Amino acid sequence: MNRVLALLFVLFAGVTASAQPAYPVVDPAYVIEFPRDEGSHPRFRTEWWYVTGWLETSAGSPVGFQITFFRTRPGTQEGNPSRFAAKQVLFAHAALSDPRTGKLLRGERSARAGFGLAESREGDLDVVLDEWSLRRVDGSDYRAVAIAEGFSLQLDLRASAQPLLHGKAGFSQKGPETSNASHYYSLPQLEVKGQIEISGRKEAVRGRAWLDHEWSTAFLDPQTYGWDWIGINLDDGGALMVSRMRDQHGVSRWAFGTLRTPSGTTTFEPQEIEWQPQRQWRSPRTGIEYPIEWAVRIGDRTIRLQPLMDDQESDTRGSTGTIYWEGAVTAMEEGRAIGRGYLELTGYGERLRL
Template sequence: MSARRGWLLAGLALLTGGCAEPAPAPSGGFAGLGQESEGFARVVPGRAFAFPVDHGAHPDFRIEWWYLTANLRDAEGRDYGVQWTLFRNALRPAADAAGWGNGNLWMGHAGLTTRDRHWSAQRMARGGVGQAGVVAAPFEAWIDDWSLQGDPAGELRARASGSGFGYRLRLQAEGPLVLQGEQGYSRKSAGGQASYYYSQPFFRAEGVLDIDGREVAVTGTAWMDREWSSQPLAADQHGWDWFSLHLDDGRRLMLFRLRHAGGGAFLSGNWIAPDERIAPLGEGEIRLRPLHTTHVAGREVPTRWSLAIPGDGLEVEVAAINPEAWMDLDTAYWEGPVRVTGSAGGIGYLEMTGY
């Protein structure tokens, strides 16, 4: 998540047949992912995470994703955003078989955003034949010629390309992996739906963007999210707004809002302090509301937000660097870099689905 921030899109594409148009929320929740997932493993509190094993795939669960976003700048001070995501979706329990009997489908999304342009690309693959996959150690996630390679707790390399754009980035971790939610157990509804979720929010980034055949050297910050689950939504949840923010004072903030079809939302988040301490945020501690919408791809999408966490003295606006950052793929959604102003400054990423 998503910014992703970006985290149920593989299931959406597969369960909706790749429909890019807005649709009513099904009775089983957004993309059917609020339905019971008989035969798959369940997310429960108290799991002990283990690395590097958990960098790899979790075939007992129905869906998971490897998700990277980066806020970058060139020598002239121009802003860029980059996204790299790989999703695994199991069509049935015990899907991890060899060859064409494998029941996993893989999907990759890549994006690049400037202040006035946005590019996106997609890759699809069937599991079991080497076209896509993840290896825990040494870590590699790939689909076709797109890849993440290295160590999420150390140095990582990212590459992807599409029509008119591409990027090659080197990422260096300057802090530890972070367990989101309650020691990695991330609640998604009051009814108990949840995912396992950890992040690497401490990457420094440098590399090269390819924009219409022109190379641009960039530096900046990056954030990697890892989640897996089998039933991550409640039956009436039909979309989300997902933020990952780097504040200028060294704090980092992850928060999300899962919207209910009948009104209301479930909110959750985590503060990550400069000294790396983690502080979970409950629903009553977060105030989040849209301030302005942009008409993009036939939808009204909120591209400027008011965000307050009164208990920590935070009162800011979060605004899209490019309000037109629409991922025009089989599964369509908004995703792009944002800037933070107010009681704290900063940058980050925002992902929004279901509009």
């Protein structure tokens, strides 16, 4: 028996020793290509496809939506030949922000990749997790499907603008060191039409959406506690992305932004960006306090953010282990609305860990 146990120990040690991952670094010289880079990059540690947007029902009611797919390479079972080994793991979140209900409707999924039930295709956008999916169906057309308890969404999205590359041609630095970075692009101004269902009531919807896609190996530096992010479809056809990384005291460690207008695209450096909270909201479930109204300075402009509704907190401890606020917001400038999009607030309850 001791010899058998010793043999098993040697075999297990061999598997785990060979499982030490060799993650690639984010290369500033890498050239993002479409549709190739819309697909999965499984050698990198972390990746996500994030779709957010504003919908309008046939009665004119506004509804915000989010559907996100995450892929991670844990690096813990890479030498294990079993098909059941969790060499890649997929997670998904979906939510509807409906002021008629006054609370966020949300669902989540998670599974190891494989068996045709959870997959993220390389070379083109095609991510599936059970009955949830996000894929490019033809040319610049995409489809998002999520079926959760109490609600569902089935949306067709069409790209009406060119991809927006962030940072330096898609190399997006996330901290003072260039080693903390991602490959990052967005598809803003997506035209949306489809159907949502809430408590058995189906409604046709139309609207605008924003798709983010990032992949990285070392996204956060050790002192980053969380981030604030906005993606705004501007009424003039442009797009605005602004984000900052915060330490445990709420002080900005890094910031970056991209603004597309009819006259061109501008990239903003950390010193050109300032986030000033305007109003707090405390979750009645978790007790976490979030700054849900902001004044965000980018260059010589100040954009004010107003939420569609206060309660847009997502508790996803059943999948990614995080609690965050992700909500539909209106962008205001000099007292008038200039666009609509989404605000994401992470790391306000405890440090965000990817």
